[in-house]
Amino acid sequence: MPPVWSSELIRLAAIVAAGGAVGWLYDYPAVGMLIAVTGLLAWHVYNLYRLDLWLRTGKLTITPDGPGVWPPVFARIEYIREKSRRRRNRWRQLVRELRASAGAFPDGGVLLNARHEIVTYNLAAQRLLGLRRNRDRGQRIENLLRHPDFVAFLSAESGQASVEIPGPTGGDTWISCLLIPYGPEQMLLLVRDVTENVRLERMRRDFVANASHELRTPLTVISGYLDAIADDVEAPASWRMPVSEMRAQAHRMGNLLDDLLQLSRLESGAPCSTEHAVDIGSVLQAARKEILAMSGRSGPVQVMLGSTARILGDAGEIHSIVSNLLSNAVRYTPEDGTITVSWRADADGGQLAVIDSGIGIAEDEITRVTERFYRTDAGRALQKSGTGLGLAIVKHALRRHEADLEIQSRLGEGSTFTCHFPPHRIALIS
Ligand code: ADP
Numbered sequence: 308m309p310p311v312w313s314s315e316l317i318r319l320a321a322i323v324a325a326g327g328a329v330g331w332l333y334d335y336p337a338v339g340m341l342i343a344v345t346g347l348l349a350w351h352v353y354n355l356y357r358l359d360l361w362l363r364t365g366k367l368t369i370t371p372d373g374p375g376v377w378p379p380v381f382a383r384i385e386y387i388r389e390k391s392r393r394r395r396n397r398w399r400q401l402v403r404e405l406r407a408s409a410g411a412f413p414d415g416g417v418l419l420n421a422r423h424e425i426v427t428y429n430l431a432a433q434r435l436l437g438l439r440r441n442r443d444r445g446q447r448i449e450n451l452l453r454h455p456d457f458v459a460f461l462s463a464e465s466g467q468a469s470v471e472i473p474g475p476t477g478g479d480t481w482i483s484c485l486l487i488p489y490g491p492e493q494m495l496l497l498v499r500d501v502t503e504n505v506r507l508e509r510m511r512r513d514f515v516a517n518a519s520h521e522l523r524t525p526l527t528v529i530s531g532y533l534d535a536i537a538d539d540v541e542a543p544a545s546w547r548m549p550v551s552e553m554r555a556q557a558h559r560m561g562n563l564l565d566d567l568l569q570l571s572r573l574e575s576g577a578p579c580s581t582e583h584a585v586d587i588g589s590v591l592q593a594a595r596k597e598i599l600a601m602s603g604r605s606g607p608v609q610v611m612l613g614s615t616a617r618i619l620g621d622a623g624e625i626h627s628i629v630s631n632l633l634s635n636a637v638r639y640t641p642e643d644g645t646i647t648v649s650w651r652a653d654a655d656g657g658q659l660a661v662i663d664s665g666i667g668i669a670e671d672e673i674t675r676v677t678e679r680f681y682r683t684d685a686g687r688a689l690q691k692s693g694t695g696l697g698l699a700i701v702k703h704a705l706r707r708h709e710a711d712l713e714i715q716s717r718l719g720e721g722s723t724f725t726c727h728f729p730p731h732r733i734a735l736i737s
Contacts, residue, residue: 315376322347358384415482415498423447423461426493435498437476448496451475457484471501481505509575516571519564526564530557559694566696569627570679573703584617584734585625587650587659594629595648602637609647616652617734618659624704631697632661632724638693639686640665644721652735657728664721673714677702685718701726708732 323343330339354377361367362384370385371377409416415432417425424447428438436451443451449458452475460470474480481504485497533554536542542550591610599608618625629648636646644664651658668676672683680695698712701724705712709729716722 311376311379314374318374319347415496417448417496417498419448419494419496421492423449423494425451432496432498435474435476435482435500452484460484461486471505474500474502479506512571512575515567519567519571523561523564526557526560530554530561533557563694563696566694566700570696570700570703573624573700573707576707578709579621579624579707581619581732583622584619585622586617587625588612588615590622590626590629591648591650594626594633598630598633598637602634604637604642606640606642606644607646608633608637609645611647611649613649613651614653614657615736616650616657617736618657618708618728619732619734620708624707628701628704628726629659629661631701635693635697635724636661636663636665636722639663639689640721652728652733654730654735656730657733659726659728660723662721662723667718667720667722668714668716669718670716673716676714677712 323340326343326346327336327340330336330342333339354371357367357371358381361381367381371381409429410431412429412431415429415435417428417432417436417438420426424445425438425443427444428436432438433440438451449461452458452472454472454475456470457472469483469485471481471483474482480500480502483499483501485499487495487497489495533550536546536550537554591612595608595610598604633646633648640646640663645662646664647660647662649658649660649662666685666689668683669685672681675681676683677698679699682693682695686693702712705726709732711727713725713727714722715725
């Protein structure tokens with residue numbers, strides 16, 4: 308037992324004994340003891356009352372002093388209150404600093420609960436999304452950002468890591484949204500102003516499209532003169548080789564301009580309409596014939612039609628996808644190799660695959676081959692003609708059909724390029 312309590316017990320016993328002794332002097336020891344006990348009880352009740360008042364109102368006029376248990380009890384409570392007051396101040400300070408640093412953040416942050424309701428947000432989010440303090444807290448984010456791409460992104464339908472949408476505050480502003488789940492069901496929505504990037508990207512696209520368009524006229528003139536020189540029987544024989552090389556390069560340059568124009572058109576386009584149903588069987592046969600005629604390949608190119616389903620989209624772009632994949636397969640597969648184009652579709656979507664047993668692609672290059680002008684080491688070593696834009700065109704044309712390109716390949720063993728179309732882009736024909 309702490310010393311303060313043992314001395315309190317001794318003091319209690321002493322007071323009661325003193326009361327008894329005084330009462331004994333008057334022949335009433337019990338009455339003397341009773342008066343002492345009542346006095347002690349009154350003292351403790353008085354101190355309990357003061358303690359209760361202090362805890363309830365925080366007011367303590369006189370701090371108990373002197374001997375007894377009450378002064379240390381009051382002192383201990385005061386010590387605990389002071390400690391929690393300091394801790395509370397520290398937390399307040401920390402929250403204030405966190406708020407200030409979140410406020411200084413250039414990117415917007417919005418905390419969402421499981422029902423996508425806004426819990427809190429920082430200054431940048433307020434500015435970028437046009438949020439209003441009293442009106443928007445507790446609102447569902449879909450009610451404020453109604454762009455279909457954002458709604459699909461939020462419901463995880465699109466499977467994208469982030470989405471770019473026009474800013475809700477109007478003007479030609481663009482924002483990029485990224486969702487970071489945290490805690491059991493909460494989410495942090497990060498919003499970044501990408502207006503400048505979108506503007507630069509648009510400028511780059513326009514520049515490429517305009518430059519390609521402008522280069523076409525001089526190239527047509529040059530090609531015309533080269534054709535005329537090639538056809539001129541009186542032209543010196545020593546010109547034949549350089550003229551033929553110049554015609555080949557002019558032809559290649561023409562293809563490059565065509566591909567650049569096609570790419571910039573595809574890049575700037577939104578998803579294409581689902582109004583037209585494209586007959587895949589005829590597209591595959593036509594592309595096969597065209598590629599075989601152009602390449603002069605004698606090895607087999609098989610077409611396997613596993614479905615009569617059609618793709619809802621743009622026939623020209625589907626043709627471009629197939630002919631780019633097929634011309635690559637023909638270019639990078641030796642004559643004795645096999646090439647197969649297949650089409651399958653069911654309720655889960657459609658798969659268009661071009662499979663070859665050609666030179667293959669190294670594992671670390673697979674993710675890069677769809678970049679513009681990227682050529683693999685093996686592809687470059689073969690010195691095959693090509694613009695380096697074929698797979699970039701395929702990727703963007705597929706994106707316009709909300710489809711993905713999957714590439715499986717092993718160096719020296721061959722490649723499989725599979726285009727996965729979502730179910731709503733497939734028209735099943737029974
Ligand atoms: P290119 O006009 O050079 O073929 P692409 O964009 O179509 O441009 O292809 C990019 C690169 O990917 C090619 O240069 C080649 O290295 C590689 N590649 C594409 N298709 C195949 C394939 N079927 N087999 C092996 N490598 C391929």
